[in-house]
Amino acid sequence: MRLILIANSWILVCATIGFIWGVNxxxxxxxxxxxxxxxxGIACMMFDxxxxxxxxxxxxxxRLGFDVALLSLAGAFLFLISANYGQIDSLVxxxxxxxxxxxxxxxxxxxxxxGLYSIPFFAVDILNIRVGLIIMVIVVLPCSxxxxxxxxxxxxxxxxxxxxxxxxxxxxIYTVFVCMEFISEYMNLTHLYMAVTFIQGLIIPFLxxxxxxxxxxxxx
Numbered sequence: 711m712r713l714i715l716i717a718n719s720w721i722l723v724c725a726t727i728g729f730i731w732g733v734n735x736x737x738x739x740x741x742x743x744x745x746x747x748x749x750x751g752i753a754c755m756m757f758d759x760x761x762x763x764x765x766x767x768x769x770x771x772x773r774l775g776f777d778v779a780l781l782s783l784a785g786a787f788l789f790l791i792s793a794n795y796g797q798i799d800s801l802v803x804x805x806x807x808x809x810x811x812x813x814x815x816x817x818x819x820x821x822x823x824x825g826l827y828s829i830p831f832f833a834v835d836i837l838n839i840r841v842g843l844i845i846m847v848i849v850v851l852p853c854s855x856x857x858x859x860x861x862x863x864x865x866x867x868x869x870x871x872x873x874x875x876x877x878x879x880x881x882x883i884y885t886v887f888v889c890m891e892f893i894s895e896y897m898n899l900t901h902l903y904m905a906v907t908f909i910q911g912l913i914i915p916f917l918x919x920x921x922x923x924x925x926x927x928x929x930x
Contacts, residue, residue: 713900714772717907718762721914725756728915735922742925744797748877748917751789755914758782774896775838780845783888787849790881794856802863802871812863819858819882820851826889830896839896846892850885857882873927877920884913 732749735741761779766772773779803809824847831843857878865872887906894903 711766711770711772713904715763715766717904718759718766721907721911722756722759722763724911725752725759725914728752728918729756731915732918735918741922742928744793745921745925747789747793747797748921751786751793752914752917754782754786754789758786772895774842775836775840776842776845780842784845784849787846787853787885791849791853791856794860794878795852798860798870798874799856802860802865809863812859815862816855816859819854823847823850823854823885823889826886826893830892833893834896843892846888850889854882854885857885869927874921874924877917877924880913880917880920884910884917887913 729749729752732745732752736745736749758779761777761782762773765779803812827843827847827850831840834840860871860878861875861882863871871878887910890906891903891910893899894906
């Protein structure tokens with residue numbers, strides 16, 4: 711339990727740094743809504759870990775399955791979806807048939823995530839955990855779809871999505887590591903759990919400078 715507390719505290723600290731950094735950069739200076747949504751997502755990641763740390767400290771155990779922390783994490787992905795889908799997807803994909811191959815290829819990401827989430831889903835026969843995993847699948851699939859789509863799609867708007875490819879690549883990696891955390895957590899793979907949570911902590915604060923660099927290149 712001590713290692714799990716350290717892992718969640720590490721992500722909490724990193725997410726807090728990312729949130730403060732993002733607020734200072736994109737809210738005080740009135741940055742693009744796209745970047746502000748990313749910062750809101752980081753805030754949800756922070757509250758997810760805050761709940762986990764408080765629960766471990768007060769109950770001396772890890773809360774598994776559907777809970778407030780999981781809803782916070784799901785909220786993080788909803789904000790990331792809103793940034794990609796709500797803000798720029800219609801600008802780079804106008805529904806033209808020429809983008810059909812891109813849309814089909816982009817399905818690789820959510821199908822891969824679905825396969826990964828099926829591992830803990832079928833490994834643990836506990837309703838509360840399965841409900842939580844279903845909720846995560848609902849938000850992770852579209853998040854991974856649009857992130858991957860905006861990595862591979864042909865950029866017709868003067869670098870609108872090209873400048874965000876590093877950011878979307880990091881989001882896609884983060885999405886995979888969140889799933890790996892569930893796998894290691896529910897299957898008692900402690901070393902894997904520590905590794906994936908450590909990497910998550912590294913990724914979260916660096917979403918801010920990466921997205922800042924991306925939106926800073928927009929010319930439309």
